[in-house]
Structure formats: structure tokens, C-alpha cells
Amino acid sequence: MAKTTTTLVGEEQAAPELALERLKFRDKVYTSRTLIIPETGCTLSVNRGFVEVLASDADAVQCLKANAEFEPAKE
Template sequence: MAKPQEDPMALDQAITTSPLPAPGGSTATFRDTVYTSRTLILSDDRELAVAKGIVSVSTTDAMALKFFKDNAEFEPLKE
């Protein structure tokens, strides 16, 4: 019997718990230099998922941007 294959796009969408940017909005992407997968908890109890060593947030999310800029474990990626 063949093993059913998982849709990798569906898996990536399932682990993303941070709000998606509004259409036409831009995102800031960061590389996690320590882990390839983890869940980050912001001070307002929001969760951000790191998948494949990458995490993206809206450029209007001041709290998340401050978290990444203040944390040496993340480096910004150019898009």
C-alpha cells in the first residue's frame, strides 16, 4: 500500500501562527542562526514559528521587529 504524501505547503501554513501581513503589505524576514525550528513567544503572548531556519513578520509589527533586532540569534535577510 502506498504511503500518502503530505503537502509541504499545507505543513508550512499549519505551523505559522503569526498573523499574515495585509495584502500589498511588506514583510521582514529573519534567519535563525541557532535553530532550524522553534516557537518564539513574544511579550504579548503571540507565537512566531521558525521553520527551516526562517521567520517572517509584517514590517508594521513593531514588537516583533524590535524582538528580532535586539536578539543576536537572528539576522535580517534581504528580500
């Protein structure tokens, strides 16, 4: 027998939008530096006092929100 799958209408549309959404943070100390996310070892670059991360990158977002040297950028 073939398996049937059920998907809610909003599920498929929400996932790609979240994956492409970017969050921008302002660096209150430096205008240029490289950050290393401890949990993953990934690097982020601060350029002109700002850094952008994908909203789906939970480790990077959590790290930036927890660090007093960064604040969410006002758009």
C-alpha cells in the same frame, strides 16, 4: 455643518504597503522553533531556519532585531 477631512496623496498609499510588507530573519541557532513575543504574547514560527513578520508588527520586529540569535535575511 459637515466636517471636511484632508488627506495627503501619499498617506493612503503608504499605509497599506507597510501593512503587507514582510521582513524575513534568519535564525542562527535553530531551524525550527516557536518564539513568544514578551510584549504581546504572540507566537512566531521558525521554519527551515527563517521567520517572517509583518513590518507593521513593531514589537516582533524589535524583539528579533534585539536578539543576537537572529539576523535580517539577505534576499
